Amino acid sequence: MNLKLRIWRQKNSGAKGYFQKVDAKGISPDMSFLEMLDVVNEELLAKGEEPVIFDHDCREGICGACSLVINGVAHGPERGTTTCQLHMRHFKDGQIIVIEPWRASAFPVLKDLAVDRGAFDRIIQAGGFVSVGAGGAPDGNAIPVSKNSAELAMDAAACIGCGACVAACKNASAMLFVAAKVSHLAALPQGQVERAARVERMVAQMDQEGFGNCTNQFECQAVCPKEIGVWFIAKMNKEYLKAKICQ
Amino acid sequence: MCLKFLKSSVGRKYLMAVTGVFLLGFVVAHMLGNLQIFLGPEALNSYAEHLQNLPALLWPARAVLLGAFILHVGVSISLAIENRRARSIPYACGATVEASYASRTMVMSGLIILAFLIYHLLNFTFGVTHPRFFHLVDAKGRHDVYSMVILSFRELPVSGAYVAAMGLLCLHLSHGISGLFQSLGLAGAMPALKRAGAVIALVIFAGNSSIPLAVWLGWLKAVGGGSVE
Amino acid sequence: MSLDAKVPLGPLAEKWDKRKFELKLVSPANKRKVDVIVVGTGLAGASAAASLAELGYNVHAFCFQDSPRRAHSIAAQGGINAAKNYQNDGDSITRLFYDTIKGGDFRAREANVYRLAQVSGNIIDQCVAQGVPFAREYGGLLANRSFGGAQVSRTFYARGQTGQQLLLGATQALERQIGLGRVAMHPRTEMLDLVVVDGHAKGIIVRDLVSGKIGAYAADAVVLATGGYANVFYLSTNAIGSNVTAIWRAHKKGAFFANPCYTQIHPTCIPVTGDHQSKLTLMSESLRNDGRIWAPKKQGDRRAPGDIPENERDYYLERKYPSFGNLAPRDISSRAAKEVCDEGRGVGQSGRGVYLDFAEAIRRLGKAVIKERYGNLFDMYQKITAENPYETPMRIYPAAHYAMGGIWVDYHLMSSLPGLFVLGEANFSDHGANRLGASALMQGLADGYFILPYTIGDYFASHKKPRPAADQAEFKQGEAEAGERVKKLLSIRGRRSPVSFHRELGRLLWEYCGMARNDRGLRKALAAIPSLREEFWKNVNVLGDGDGLNSGLERAGRVADFLEFGELLCLDALTREESCGGHFRQEHQTPEGEARRDDAKFCHVSAWEFKGVGQAPVLHKEPLAFENVSLTERSYK
Structure with missing residues (x-):
């Protein structure tokens, strides 16, 4: 499947952020959301663009590191699911997906989608x-x-x-x-x-x-x-x- | 220490809830009083006179209400300012999963209700907006509340504004009532409380709106005896 | 440098008590003057940092995660063992000791394992006092279950999140000390090197991952609790960030690396779905209590599992190991699954999977009981695979899970480099060649709460050298080297991502140094790794700059160390010409295909001394003396 991503990019906590439009192509429905971002990052890297920074670690829904607001919903559309356990089969081919960091003054953005908790x-x-x-x-x-x-x-x-x-x-x-x-x-x-x-x-x-x-x-x-x-x-x-x- | 408690985020939840209980109590009592209009002019006017003749009860009650009201509004404004500050950059793509429409519009509904309340007081308590109806007296020489209400409500803008405000009050209360149990730490099963909040709010809406409706349907009419002093 | 394990003399049961009395103490007034660095905040690191601070030492704790609470101990599901004998089923310290030694295929140090069993009960007491919500019986007492093939019920658990709850207990103790100002916490800070002054570990070089600044910290001792290296296989059940860097750097600075070839492959993980896969998810071993494992008898049978009749199914674990059946130990179950798939009888799209079937259990116990026991695991499986395990059997396949090998440590948990202590999965000490289920949590907490706090004091009391300053030459040099390395990684601007190198290394190791190893394959891997490493340093592509969050740079640094470490892993596997526990050499098996140990030649710890990248390391052997148990062939038939 192909997706149209709008990813929040921000150089550091002091910088002004913006949305970068990225097309994610050839995404498998079996991928997790973060694996989809891995693919995007590999492509960005190959094109000479800096990969998107996001927090993640265990990728099995228990460490609490992953943190994305996906189309306005923290951890995305599936209830009781962390972003790392959210699979792409829950999205539609061609869908626009807006990805933002946690937004709270107490959680300043460090870079792109990573915040300080x-x-x-x-x-x-x-x-x-x-x-x-x-x-x-x-x-x-x-x-x-x-x-x-x-x-x-x-x-x-x-x-x-x-x-x-x-x-x-x-x-x-x-x-x-x-x-x-x-x-x-x-x-x-x-x-x-x-x-x-x-x-x-x-x-x-x-x-x-x-x-x-x-x-x-x-x-x-x-x-x-x-x-x-x-x-x-x-x-x-x-x-x-x-x-x-x-x- | 007490002040520190009341200034904390949890303490202010309590303040909002407790002042809310007072205001809700007033709204319910006020509605029950008003509904006496269906019992005829005698009942309502004597009830009104009774109240006026109990200054020892009326004024402290008014003072408490006023205090509760000021706190309720003041604290909510301070919370709203803080809450806005807590998310200085809003989401570009915001979505709502569970929060009810009522809960998301509490500040707005509250402010409109405040505006209406001022108008309502000017109308029925201070007699500023419709002095013609305010100075009516009934056959026994009492302030003719009954006629004042009915004559006022016969004017479409007045009753229209009233019903609209009751709608907003209903919205405000539907969230406020269920929320106050949560805030006071009394919450049991949330769905049941949510339903209870909505039901109480609807009853208040129905009770209060029934008066202008009855006026317009002609069920309530200004009866003779009312005359301008 | 010698390999003196410093095991106390005397009867096994009295060794630890005796040693505790012999250990020198540091007076409370002097503890205030001692600084300790603790790297890693998992069970071992958090418990050590908190306990040392409670004693009065000044602690600097480091983790690369954004919070100490996220260390990968958090993902342990099953439970923690302790010889409490609360169930009155005949458990004892001696039995836990024996099970652990035997489970480790007689390749662990007796005295260490016995001590582990001795303090296991204190761990439970400590955790309960901290408010860890262990499962309880209706009478209010602690509940236990049997786990990982043990014949007694000694596993304590908190639903399927035991690791999480224990880690929260430990990190809360740590946070308390941070709040009291006894611990300076440095999250999002990665250790890049160890600093050795006059032959003693005296500090570390770190990179602040947020600012990119490289800095040095000096202390009186360094404690590494940085976990295992299973991510060398690229795909494993470890967190993405888990890495070998801290212990590899310590190894390069003089600490011996012991038994790297002892890697545990967990039998019940969700199979790989494609190249995009970034990690493998473990399904708790407890599923094997009620699930039956099978594969079709026919090769390449592509029918849906429900369409395969009973008589065409091979319940191969039950067939091969009638007494343990589906509960055979991890290494044996994993290898059996691999064999079935190698024979072309694997299931799923990739053909690398076997069925774990609950149909019979659901018939026997009812869906409700199964749901109560495994509901959260079934949900997790369904979330990942979009298949309903109540209706169709789960597909599972083994995955790299745990590293028994690690930095060599003596009885005091000190490495061959004085002043460097290594705890938890990062050391090699207690699990021998194979770790039993629910024993990792036990070891991590034993090391941190109840062993290191005693033994580290002895080091301070015996070596009263003034603490070096962090701007001393050794530190400056370390900073400069680390800075150079970062600069180098950023300047190559090649054509391949760090991840692609990692994936290739992982495939190589999984193929030739995974569940089954042989001379030819290992030599092949040993030939391939140096050239891959060479390509890495010519062709890796890391963008951005060094002064800010840069996940590509972090990954590249870790992959670079894995590329060096992988070689040692294969070399150790090649040198150990026997099969034991997680290390299976195909040349050394019984006619029935079981592991065959060679106690005459290999009853020792292989501790490797670093001699330079690409240079042959030197092998030191610590003989393992078994005075209290007799070496038997592990049989689960």
Whole structure:
């Protein structure tokens, strides 16, 4: 199949970007979206043009590195799918495909389609952990954890930190990411000691990073490759209030 | 500490939700009061007089409402400005997967409702726009709210603007009501809450719009007794 | 340089305790003055960096990904082993030790493996305390499953995302230390070289991938936890960025490279669909618990699987290995699939695939049970292949997956180059010639949480040399060399992309040094690689400049190192004239086609010393003494 691509190109974070028109020819429907871009890059290189920069690594939907807004939708048209797991059979021959980077002031573009998601790491640094050093942990079975709590924690912990929630949110809010981590640790007995401080610090850091605010539009859960529900945002809101009241 | 809480993104969600609850409560109460118009002039006018005779209740309620209103509008504007700043470069090709039309137009619907509200107050509370109808009194010498409403609504622009504003209010509430549960951390099954929000919003729309509609269908008529003071 | 493994004397079970007492300590006040570089933030690197920082050392951590959380440990699906015996099914430290030694075909160091089994339980405790959401039973206790042919249930898991959850636990511990200012994190920074001062590893040369700036970092010791080299095969289950550069550079600076020919080929991956393929996706081994593997009996049978009657199907694993059947170890299952395809009985468009069929399991257990057990894997398969595995059998084929070989390390995880410690998949230590399922995560975390923090202190306490400054001559020279190399790559402007060289190298190695190897093929590869390398340096095309993100440049640098490393891989495979674990020499097999070890001649670790590109490396042998287990022929019949 042949496709008409409109790819965002930007030399560096300070430069002005533009859309480059590229025709992708002879694309197999079995290719992943990134493999299609590989083909495009090989062709650009052969023509003496610089290949398109995009983030990717594991290409099996778990590392969270890949990050493209495809025709206006983060990770493209398939629900619950990262860009690296999106296959070209979901596109039509001759289709125009607009490819943009995550757009959020807190995720500045580094080059072309690659953005800096360091803000997420700083949010985790603020409190997204249980403060236990190696060595002193009690036996793994010392504290029973109900199956429901473990499953709930896992539902939230499935987040791959790709940032699609921010990219899709009309306000570039990071609530779903933060809520997932807060909910994961709040669901487990091991997370109780720092429960209140964690949510306070993580929210404070999130605000400081310049993300927008949640207006309950739920675009985030629609694009989340791990289909993490906005229910967790409600949970975080409650956690935050509880933390502030207990204070 | 409290101020810091209220300034945080989550804290302001709470503010929007809590002030929204107050405003929603007012809208519902106001509608129930207004619907007494179907019980005839006696019911409505005495209800209005009652309210006027309870300044100890009326003024604090008005103050709270005004406060809630100012906060609701003020916070939403601050959020809207921040949200715009959070995405300084918009998508060239934007798409929407899940966000409802109502949720995407909250600021716009809110601002139009604000404009309408000012007009509405000038019309029915301060009597600026239609002083002719404002100074009616009924047979018992009370402020003739009943006639004022009906006579006002007999003018097409007035009732038209009213119904249109109720439509926007309905849109605004359909998202606002489901969203406030989410914001307050009370969200259960989201689809059910979404439906509940839409149903409540529609009931309010139907209830309020029924009055101008009834006026135009001739079900409600200004009865004798109303006279200009 | 000697190959002293520094294994403590005394009974196996007491060695580690004894050594822990013998190790010198660094006082808390002095730890503050010690800097450590940790390269790589997977399970081994993140756990090491966090643990060292917790102890009070100043840590500089580096990863080429944009965040430490994205290291490829994240993709491990199945689980992590630990000798907890929570299931009361007869597991013990000794049994885990024995299974690991035997699974590795008796080519690992006893003492290391025993220690691994000893600390395995602490890992689970640590991870639970960190909030890793392991699967639980209804009573609230930890759940286990049996995995990878083990006869006890000792595998802990978090759905199909165990690696992800363990890595999040470890990187969260790391992020905590970053927040506390104990670790300086350098993401999107790639190590290009190791700096050796007076015979000790004292720093690294890096390229900041965003600014393109080449810089030097000095420290009191360098820890490499940079993963395996399976991407030398081009197509593998590894992440695209996984590479050999860090350990290859360390090897070139004096660290011995051990057993590079021990590469694991995973039997259950989704087959290749075409030239465009950039990586292979693993389907968890757990599928083999209920799926039956078969191929048509007839050659070139192009019928749809459903049209092939039962009596024309060959359930070859069940036929050849009646007691283990579809659960035979990875190396054996992989080779069997290759044989079937070599006979022309492979399925799918390419003919390189066999069926993994759930029809019988669905009949027996019902679709709902299968969906509950494997739903996410089935979905993933369907996403990639657009075929519904509930209705038509999956097609699978082996793919390069894991590198048992790596930098040679002693019992302290220190390489032959003092001050250079190597952890996790990057070292050679614990898996011998074949790694068992759910053991990689165990090793990475054991090294980082519970071994290195003890042993590295002994190095600091024994070698009190002042830390060199990062503007010392050795560092300046390293920076200049790395800069030259970047410039060179950018100036060739040839006609072939770095990827095309990588693909060609991969094909060569997969063909001649993949699942089955022989003298002729290996010699062919050894002749072909140098000329490919030569062509690379004349004809590679890297555009753009060095001062910014440049994925072509990054790839080219990695491919250049693979082109050197590939030769060592083949040479090691040629030299090891026996079959063991992941290394199968066709000349050395039993009449039934099983691997035949040669314990008399090859019961040793082959540790290679670098002598220059294109020069023959020198082989050092570390004899493997088995005092506690008797060497038997691995039989899964």
